[in-house]
Amino acid sequence: xxxxxxxxxxxxxxxxxxxxxxxxxxxxxxxxxxxxxxxxxxxxxxxxxxxxxxxxxxxxxxxxxxxxx
Amino acid sequence: xxxxxxxxxxxxxxxxxxxxxxxxxxxxxxxxxxxxxxxxxxxxxxxxxxxxxxxxxxxxxxxxxxxxxxxxxxxxxxxxxxxxxxxxxxxxxxxxxxxxxxxxxxxxxxxxxxxxxxxxxxxxxxxxxxxxxxxxxxxxxxxxxxxxxxxxxxxxxxxxxxxxxxxxxxxxxxxxxxxxxxxxxxxxxxxxxxxxxxxxxxxxxxxxxxxxxxxxxxxxxxxxxxxxxxxxxxxxxxxxxxxxxxxxxxxxxxxxxxxxxxxxxxxxxxxxxxxxxxxxxxxxxxxxxxxxxxxxxxxxxxxxxxxxxxxxxxxxxxxxxxxxxxxxxxxxxxxxxxxxxxxxxxxxxxxxxxxxxxxxxxxxxxxxxxxxxxxxxxxxxxxxxxxxxxxxxxxxxxxxxxxxxxxxxxxxxxxxxxxxxxxxxxxxxxxxx
Numbered sequence: 001x002x003x004x005x006x007x008x009x010x011x012x013x014x015x016x017x018x019x020x021x022x023x024x025x026x027x028x029x030x031x032x033x034x035x036x037x038x039x040x041x042x043x044x045x046x047x048x049x050x051x052x053x054x055x056x057x058x059x060x061x062x063x064x065x066x067x068x069x
Numbered sequence: 070x071x072x073x074x075x076x077x078x079x080x081x082x083x084x085x086x087x088x089x090x091x092x093x094x095x096x097x098x099x100x101x102x103x104x105x106x107x108x109x110x111x112x113x114x115x116x117x118x119x120x121x122x123x124x125x126x127x128x129x130x131x132x133x134x135x136x137x138x139x140x141x142x143x144x145x146x147x148x149x150x151x152x153x154x155x156x157x158x159x160x161x162x163x164x165x166x167x168x169x170x171x172x173x174x175x176x177x178x179x180x181x182x183x184x185x186x187x188x189x190x191x192x193x194x195x196x197x198x199x200x201x202x203x204x205x206x207x208x209x210x211x212x213x214x215x216x217x218x219x220x221x222x223x224x225x226x227x228x229x230x231x232x233x234x235x236x237x238x239x240x241x242x243x244x245x246x247x248x249x250x251x252x253x254x255x256x257x258x259x260x261x262x263x264x265x266x267x268x269x270x271x272x273x274x275x276x277x278x279x280x281x282x283x284x285x286x287x288x289x290x291x292x293x294x295x296x297x298x299x300x301x302x303x304x305x306x307x308x309x310x311x312x313x314x315x316x317x318x319x320x321x322x323x324x325x326x327x328x329x330x331x332x333x334x335x336x337x338x339x340x341x342x343x344x345x346x347x348x349x350x351x352x353x354x355x356x357x358x359x360x361x362x363x364x365x366x367x368x369x370x371x372x373x374x375x376x377x378x379x380x381x382x383x384x385x386x387x388x389x390x391x392x393x394x395x396x397x398x399x400x401x402x403x404x405x406x407x408x409x410x411x412x413x414x415x416x417x418x419x420x421x422x423x424x425x426x427x428x429x430x431x432x433x434x435x436x437x438x439x440x441x442x443x444x445x446x447x448x449x450x451x452x453x454x455x456x457x458x459x460x461x462x463x464x465x466x467x468x469x470x471x472x473x474x475x476x477x478x479x480x481x482x483x484x485x486x487x488x489x490x491x492x493x494x495x496x497x498x499x500x501x502x
């Protein structure tokens with residue numbers, strides 16, 4: 001699934017449902033439909049926001065860094 | 070002076086230092102309180118009285134030898150995703166009931182070295198997600214104590230401990246503070262190592278503190294970080310940003326309450342600007358939810374495959390749905406988290422703190438854990454945030470005012486919050502037991 005600012009949450013939702021059916025089967029995918037609908041809206045929101053090529057992620061909170069590794 | 074449940078941490082430290090009572094007296098008084106009220110409130114998952122008394126005896130021996138530790142004898146409730154050596158870390162997950170931690174989490178180890186007494190483990194929603202914990206709200210046992218740090222949030226107003234530890238990955242520190250009427254503090258992201266804590270999302274997990282007063286929060290935070298609030302005195306009345314976008318999303322009674330708090334602060338000289346954040350709530354929430362779902366899924370997918378029957382319905386659905394998120398969406402969200410954090414850092418230079426409701430409602434029904442949306446901005450952006458119990462709603466339940474500061478400016482935030490608490494009366498605690 002490509003990240004494309006022009007893609008609607010409905011399209012993302014349909015793609016996620018297909019993936020869910022493949023991964024968990026039809027019945028479980030149906031049970032996940034509310035979660036998937038919410039997630040599709042959130043993913044569409046993320047896809048629509050612009051970034052500079054140089055923007056990188058933040059670090060994490062695990063406390064497991066040793067010499068930066 | 071004698072020991073009684075409901076003493077502040079400051080009073081306990083003074084009493085132990087002055088020899089007015091022993092740490093054993095403190096331990097016995099608080100364990101008796103737990104025996105008395107926890108049948109109903111169910112804040113504690115595990116209390117090992119023998120372990121507590123052994124630790125108390127060691128702390129008393131230290132005092133007799135002349136030591137005056139910064140948190141000498143302060144009982145602490147520890148959220149049950151945080152390791153305490155000798156106790157199980159159950160995390161609301163039955164297969165872990167007999168998993169005894171062999172060593173302390175970093176934050177527990179530091180608290181012990183400062184003289185604090187680990188009184189027991191407090192209930193959490195399963196793995197700090199959304200399936201409710203067994204804990205009840207001390208103000209009304211038919212209402213939710215929120216989640217995920219349900220036991221820690223409820224143990225403070227129920228006078229079982231003066232200090233408790235929680236965690237927040239969406240709204241799990243501040244929402245229980247609001248629903249239960251405690252003071253909850255989530256410092257800047259990364260303030261304390263998560264070593265020894267069961268993770269939920271590496272990019273969002275925070276540890277935090279609960280107490281009954283801002284002074285106790287400041288004392289414990291300062292001891293843990295060796296920072297003094299007085300280093301950062303505000304020269305005059307503080308300047309706050311009050312967020313109309315979030316007031317409009319709140320119940321009318323909640324919005325009115327926080328506007329009244331702002332009016333009280335204006336009346337004593339504070340400047341309160343009504344202005345929105347430089348990014349919309351929708352953008353913050355979208356970024357948070359993608360990171361939360363994908364990272365939670367990465368943490369739990371394998372374990373869910375091993376123990377599907379032991380996972381709660383909500384976390385199971387979240388883990389499964391999160392596993393469907395493509396990597397490029399997660400990485401985009403993680404990059405946006407940094408971009409939005411930089412934007413808010415610049416914007417916040419003009420203010421001592423942001424004011425907004427902690428939660429959009431007062432405590433909800435027991436089957437839910439409440440609306441997490443208003444706690445998400447401080448979590449995603451890694452900002453220090455405090456919930457103050459500033460009033461009661463129409464249902465007679467606590468309402469919280471959230472005070473958010475600049476990243477890394479935790480002591481300034483504590484100073485600004487102490488100023489607020491000096492001018493806006495905080496609610497008391499409910500009569501139970």
